[in-house]
Amino acid sequence: MSAPNHPHPGPLPPAGEVDWTRVRDDFPLLKREVHGKPLVYLDSANTGQKPAAVIEATDDFYRRHNANVSRAVHTLGSEATDAYEGARRKLAAFLNVQRDDLVLCSGTTFAINLAAYSWALPRLKAGDTILITRMEHHANIVPWQLVAQRTGATIKVAELLPDGSLDLDALHAAMTADVKLLAIAHVSNVLGTVNPVAAICREARKRGIVTVVDGSQAAPHMAVDIPAIGCDFYAITGHKMCGATGTGALWARREHLQAMPPFIGGGEMIKEVRFDGTVFNDPPHKFEAGTPNIAGFIGLGAAVDYLSALGMDNVAAREGELLAHATEELRKVDGLRIFGEARHKAAVISFQVEGAHAHDLATLLDLEGVAVRSGQHCAHPLLHWFGVAATCRASLAFYNTHDEVDAFVAALRKVRRLLV
Numbered sequence: 001m002s003a004p005n006h007p008h009p010g011p012l013p014p015a016g017e018v019d020w021t022r023v024r025d026d027f028p029l030l031k032r033e034v035h036g037k038p039l040v041y042l043d044s045a046n047t048g049q050k051p052a053a054v055i056e057a058t059d060d061f062y063r064r065h066n067a068n069v070s071r072a073v074h075t076l077g078s079e080a081t082d083a084y085e086g087a088r089r090k091l092a093a094f095l096n097v098q099r100d101d102l103v104l105c106s107g108t109t110f111a112i113n114l115a116a117y118s119w120a121l122p123r124l125k126a127g128d129t130i131l132i133t134r135m136e137h138h139a140n141i142v143p144w145q146l147v148a149q150r151t152g153a154t155i156k157v158a159e160l161l162p163d164g165s166l167d168l169d170a171l172h173a174a175m176t177a178d179v180k181l182l183a184i185a186h187v188s189n190v191l192g193t194v195n196p197v198a199a200i201c202r203e204a205r206k207r208g209i210v211t212v213v214d215g216s217q218a219a220p221h222m223a224v225d226i227p228a229i230g231c232d233f234y235a236i237t238g239h240k241m242c243g244a245t246g247t248g249a250l251w252a253r254r255e256h257l258q259a260m261p262p263f264i265g266g267g268e269m270i271k272e273v274r275f276d277g278t279v280f281n282d283p284p285h286k287f288e289a290g291t292p293n294i295a296g297f298i299g300l301g302a303a304v305d306y307l308s309a310l311g312m313d314n315v316a317a318r319e320g321e322l323l324a325h326a327t328e329e330l331r332k333v334d335g336l337r338i339f340g341e342a343r344h345k346a347a348v349i350s351f352q353v354e355g356a357h358a359h360d361l362a363t364l365l366d367l368e369g370v371a372v373r374s375g376q377h378c379a380h381p382l383l384h385w386f387g388v389a390a391t392c393r394a395s396l397a398f399y400n401t402h403d404e405v406d407a408f409v410a411a412l413r414k415v416r417r418l419l420v
C-alpha cells in the first residue's frame with residue numbers, strides 16, 4: 001500500500017512554527033467559492049474538511065487495493081486487511097490505547113449505542129441511575145433513555161453554571177450510590193466547554209460509577225490521552241477529525257469488552273458458527289459484524305497521520321488564537337449574545353443577534369460565502385435551558401484563518417443591518 005502523504009514530514013514542528021497557510025492549501029475544498037464569494041467554512045463541529053492526503057489515501061485504496069478485509073487470502077485481501085488494521089493501530093496510538101481495545105464502528109452515535117446496549121442494558125435495573133449532563137448531544141442522551149425505558153433505571157441530569165461550564169459541585173453531589181453510569185461530553189458541541197473529564201472520571205471511579213466520555217468534539221482539536229482521562233469508555237467520530245463520514249471508534253477497558261455480549265451479529269465477529277451455538281471472536285472483532293467502511297478507515301488512518309504530523313498541541317494553540325480573535329470581534333457586534341463562555345473552551349461559538357432569527361442569519365451569511373450552522377445542534381435540552389429556540393454556531397478549525405474570522409464578522413454586520 002502506498003505510504004500515507006504526510007503534509008509535513010520529519011519531526012514535529014515546535015508550537016507556533018507551523019506554516020498555517022501551507023496547511024490550509026492541503027484542503028482542496030477550501031479553495032472553492034459559494035455564491036461567487038470565497039468560502040468561509042465555519043461548520044467544522046458539524047463535519048470537518050478533508051486534506052488531500054486523506055482523499056488520496058481513499059482514492060488509492062479503491063484504485064489499487066480494493067478487497068474485503070479478514071476474509072480473502074489473496075494479495076488484495078491481505079493488503080486491504082493490513083491497511084485497515086494499520087488504521088486501527090494509528091488511531092490507537094493517537095489516543096494512547098491498545099489497538100485491541102478499540103472497536104471500529106460508524107461513529108460516536110454507534111459507539112455510544114454499543115456501550116448502552118452491550119454494557120448497560122444487561123446490567124442496569126430499576127433503582128439504578130444514569131447520570132448525564134445538560135450539555136449532552138442527543139447521541140449521548142437518547143441511547144440512555146432507551147436503556148432506562150427497558151431496564152427501569154432513571155436518568156438524572158447534572159446542570160450547568162450560567163457561563164456554560166458544568167457545576168462540578170452539583171455533579172459530584174449527584175454521584176450518589178444509585179448512580180451506576182455517568183455519560184458526559186469531553187467538549188460541548190454547542191458551547192465549546194471543555195469539561196475536566198479526568199477529574200470527573202476520578203471522582204466517579206472512587207464511587208464505582210462507570211464513565212462513558214463522548215470525545216466527538218475533543219479528538220479533532222486537542223491531544224487526547226485516554227488512560228490519563230481514566231474513563232471506562234471513550235467514543236470518537238472520524239468525520240470531525242479530517243476523516244470520512246461513517247468512521248469512528250469506541251475504546252473500552254478490556255475487562256468491559258471481554259464481559260460485554262456482542263451488540264450485532266453476523267460475519268467477522270465469530271470464531272465458529274453452528275446451529276446449536278456460536279463462538280464469538282475476541283474483542284474488538286466481536287463487536288464488528290459485517291463489512292466495515294474499509295476505505296473510510298484507511299482515510300481516517302491518513303487523517304491521524306496528518307493531525308499527528310501537525311501536532312495536536314499546535315492544533316489546539318492555533319484554534320485557541322482563532323477563537324480569541326473571533327470572540328473579541330463578535331463581542332463588538334451590537335445585540336450579539338454568545339452562549340457558552342467557559343474559561344476552558346474549544347473553538348465553537350454559539351450566538352444570537354437580537355431581532356434576527358438564527359436561520360435567517362445563517363441563510364444570509366451563506367449568500368456571503370460564510371457557512372455556519374443554525375438550529376438546535378442536536379441538543380434540545382441545552383437550548384431549552386437557555387430559553388432559546390435556535391442559535392447560530394460558528395465552529396473553527398486549524399485550517400481557518402484570521403482573515404476568515406474578519407470576513408465572517410464583516411458579513412455578519414452586513415446581514416444584521418438587513419434583518420434588524
Ligand code: PMP
Pocket residue numbers: 045046106107108109110137139140185187188189214216217237239378
Ligand atoms: N456527540 C457530539 C458532542 C457531537 O458533536 C456529535 C456530532 N454532531 C455526535 C455526538 C454524533 O456524532 P456522529 O453523528 O458522527 O455519530
